[in-house]
Amino acid sequence: MARPRDTGFVTTGLSVPKLQAMHHLPFDFTQVENLFPRAKTMPDDKLIADAVTSRAEELAPSEHELLAMNDLVANIVAILSGMAITTNSFEQVTVEEVCCVGSFAMGTILAGHGIADIVVVLRTMPSGDAVTAITQKLMEGLREADRSKTYSSSRTERGFDVLSSEAAVRILISTVESNIAILNPSLHLKKHLVESHHTAIRHAKWFEQNAFHYNVKMLARLLRDLQNRFDGLKPLSPWMICLLSQFAVINNPDRQPLALHVALRRTLQLLSSGFFLPFSSGLTDPCESGSVRVHAVLNASEQDAICYTAQTLLRIYAHGGHKHILGIERYPNIISETTVWNGVVVTPSDKAYESAAEGKTMNTK
16 A cells, blocks of 8 residues: 655645744844944934933932932841741741841842842741741841831731831741641641742842843933833833843853943843744743743733833834933823934834633624
8 A cells, every 4th residue: 555645735644744843033133233243334323322311310210219218128137147946836947047138239220119038948847936036036136226216017928027217128938848748728828938038049049140230220220211101112021131131241252241321221121022922942041941031931922012112112112212212202192103303203013912811802893
């Protein structure tokens, strides 16, 4: 009997190898700029550079804010380090490690957001009684250290918060990794929260070693500010913003940090080209084992929103609307309305992804 002719369709009884999704590299002009010689000289962008730097400095917390947070964090770390106490139920509680994490530790915190994060890793189990005992001991230590200040605390699902009149610190309770497998949901903090606190420590240490350049931190502030003002960018997580900032500033052929305004434009170009779209190579998470892409946690609608929002922002930025992008001047609805910049009409990009539910709704109209 003759073999069936290959028609391109699946034939019953024949095994067909599964196709693997191929990840692509989105276009990154910075990496191939030497292949595109300019037809005319680069225009003077000093005004844009000055505006970007000025805005980034405005977004940084004041010296007074930083001093208040540094003071509270230092006192808390000093009291918690090496703490060994007994709860009311005679449970032993021993602190293994105290680590500052989050935007305060990374130096990317925004003005007016005076909240620092500290992970407390216990050698013992993270029970509710343990959290209560740590809170009481810490509050006693703070009041003894400075009786002129007023402190308060409030319990959270991750641990507890400490507040003074000028600053606040989130205390995130965790335990050594060998204890995570034996956590009891009815007695201890939730497993996924404990694991996320370990992840925060890895992020802080990686950032300290690989993203210490001043422009990386300034760019992260600018991106967080854009995220706060433009809904399409809200799906970006703080960790995505940190990795994106480090990549945009440091990862280039010359291996020299890019100027802040150039790195901001490059970031918008990357997101516009589909850096965080399905099947994009994007950015691999350096703190996770295997090739885990940071944007894989976003759904298709969120990935699309980031892309089309960045496309509109980039066109406005390129035609003289940088002050409106930065928030120095405000033009309402620049993402959703057609605008004109220096005689150039900018029509907002629209979404390319449509969920099955949305398609069904449109069909019924």
